[in-house]
Amino acid sequence: MGRTSDARNKILTAAQSLIELRGYSALGVAEICKTAGVPKGSFYYFFESKEVLALAVIDEHWAAQQRDWDRILLGDQEPLQKLRQLFEETKAAQHAGQATCGSVAGCMFGNLTLEMSTQTEAIRLRLQQIFEAQVDMVEITILEALRRGDVVVADAREAARSVVAQLEGQVLLAKLYNNTSQLDALWLNCQALLGARSEQGAPAA
Amino acid sequence: MGRTSDARNKILTAAQSLIELRGYSALGVAEICKTAGVPKGSFYYFFESKEVLALAVIDEHWAAQQRDWDRILLGDQEPLQKLRQLFEETKAAQHAGQATCGSVAGCMFGNLTLEMSTQTEAIRLRLQQIFEAQVDMVEITILEALRRGDVVVADAREAARSVVAQLEGQVLLAKLYNNTSQLDALWLNCQALLGARSEQGAPAA
Numbered sequence: 038m039g040r041t042s043d044a045r046n047k048i049l050t051a052a053q054s055l056i057e058l059r060g061y062s063a064l065g066v067a068e069i070c071k072t073a074g075v076p077k078g079s080f081y082y083f084f085e086s087k088e089v090l091a092l093a094v095i096d097e098h099w100a101a102q103q104r105d106w107d108r109i110l111l112g113d114q115e116p117l118q119k120l121r122q123l124f125e126e127t128k129a130a131q132h133a134g135q136a137t138c139g140s141v142a143g144c145m146f147g148n149l150t151l152e153m154s155t156q157t158e159a160i161r162l163r164l165q166q167i168f169e170a171q172v173d174m175v176e177i178t179i180l181e182a183l184r185r186g187d188v189v190v191a192d193a194r195e196a197a198r199s200v201v202a203q204l205e206g207q208v209l210l211a212k213l214y215n216n217t218s219q220l221d222a223l224w225l226n227c228q229a230l231l232g233a234r235s236e237q238g239a240p241a242a
Numbered sequence: 243m244g245r246t247s248d249a250r251n252k253i254l255t256a257a258q259s260l261i262e263l264r265g266y267s268a269l270g271v272a273e274i275c276k277t278a279g280v281p282k283g284s285f286y287y288f289f290e291s292k293e294v295l296a297l298a299v300i301d302e303h304w305a306a307q308q309r310d311w312d313r314i315l316l317g318d319q320e321p322l323q324k325l326r327q328l329f330e331e332t333k334a335a336q337h338a339g340q341a342t343c344g345s346v347a348g349c350m351f352g353n354l355t356l357e358m359s360t361q362t363e364a365i366r367l368r369l370q371q372i373f374e375a376q377v378d379m380v381e382i383t384i385l386e387a388l389r390r391g392d393v394v395v396a397d398a399r400e401a402a403r404s405v406v407a408q409l410e411g412q413v414l415l416a417k418l419y420n421n422t423s424q425l426d427a428l429w430l431n432c433q434a435l436l437g438a439r440s441e442q443g444a445p446a447a
Contacts, residue, residue: 059267059360060265060267062264062265063267063361140360142360143356147414150418151348151356151357152353154418154420155264155345155346155347156263161418164418168415168418198424198427199427201415202412202414202415202427203404203411204411205410206406206408206410206412207411209352209355209356209410209411212356213355213359213373215359219403222403222404226407226435232434
């Protein structure tokens with residue numbers, strides 16, 4: 038009794054919201070168990086260490102986000118419109134998070150990159166894989182736009198990396214100011230970075 | 243004896259390198275004092291709390307960085323060349339840090355934003371002021387470029403914010419991959435974001 042996968046899920050859910058709120062380093066196993074409402078023994082039954090738990094939280098979070106990115110970026114819209122939708126849904130998700138917990142949580146992967154990547158090699162490698170996967174998905178969309186003549190880029194992969202970097206940078210500022218309107222700049226900036234023909238014919242920054 | 247400003251400086255220096263290496267949350271006062279080689283009593287003589295120390299570390303770091311940004315952005319070069327120099331010196335500084343401590347430390351202000359901004363209001367406000375000051379300085383340079391007809395932007399402040407966001411995002415990726423060559427993209431991306439006439443006449447992404 039007790040050690041059901043339900044307890045595992047409770048620990049994962051508690052850890053995810055605590056990490057989003059306060060980062061990884063500040064958390065202790067006791068606090069995670071208290072928030073999850075499970076005994077400490079359960080924790081070590083499911084997770085060898087806090088690091089193993091962090092990797093599981095990252096994987097769960099990425100699985101959900103990847104489903105969203107796939108739905109948007111592999112959909113039927115024109116490629117640039119897919120990127121626009123990605124930014125709009127990113128803003129909506131940050132906004133919903135802010136409504137729930139009072140502050141813009143930012144990107145969990147960006148947060149953990151800046152907090153953890155010089156400390157825990159396993160976490161750094163996992164985060165690298167996730168960012169590579171994001172760049173892959175954006176690159177495919179840019180290549181699609183290139184074939185249609187919608188954008189002008191010399192190196193689609195570099196351009197994809199810059200779009201992801203801009204996304205992370207703007208989410209960082211949104212978190213700092215606790216204000217998601219920061220994210221409105223993403224679409225215009227993306228058009229500028231990709232040398233896209235702006236629909237409005239206006240300069241894109 | 244002992245409680246000289248020398249001890250204060252030792253604590254600040256130790257705290258700065260520990261924060262760059264491992265973030266703020268993971269640090270304890272005892273470890274800071276051990277690294278600084280000062281007794282714990284000295285710590286509380288100079289700093290009321292770890293948060294007060296963190297604010298002092300942030301202020302010292304910004305004072306030094308602001309001197310650099312002033313030297314570059316208030317210099318005699320053409321405005322876009324000033325921004326280019328800012329990116330090149332940012333890369334050089336990250337590279338020097340990597341050579342010293344083995345890993346790209348990233349931007350202390352970005353790191354602390356993602357680690358701390360939802361936890362400590364005093365630190366969040368200080369970081370907001372610093373990012374506003376950075377955006378101010380970049381905005382002045384963009385306005386200078388606008389007057390010369392070197393760039394095409396609808397809103398110089400928004401454009402400045404996007405340049406700073408791109409800088410933070412690329413530094414995040416440089417830290418994640420422990421590779422400063424990531425930062426080579428900054429100049430081309432900045433030209434694209436500002437609708438600048440590329441010297442090479444090549445597309446800017």
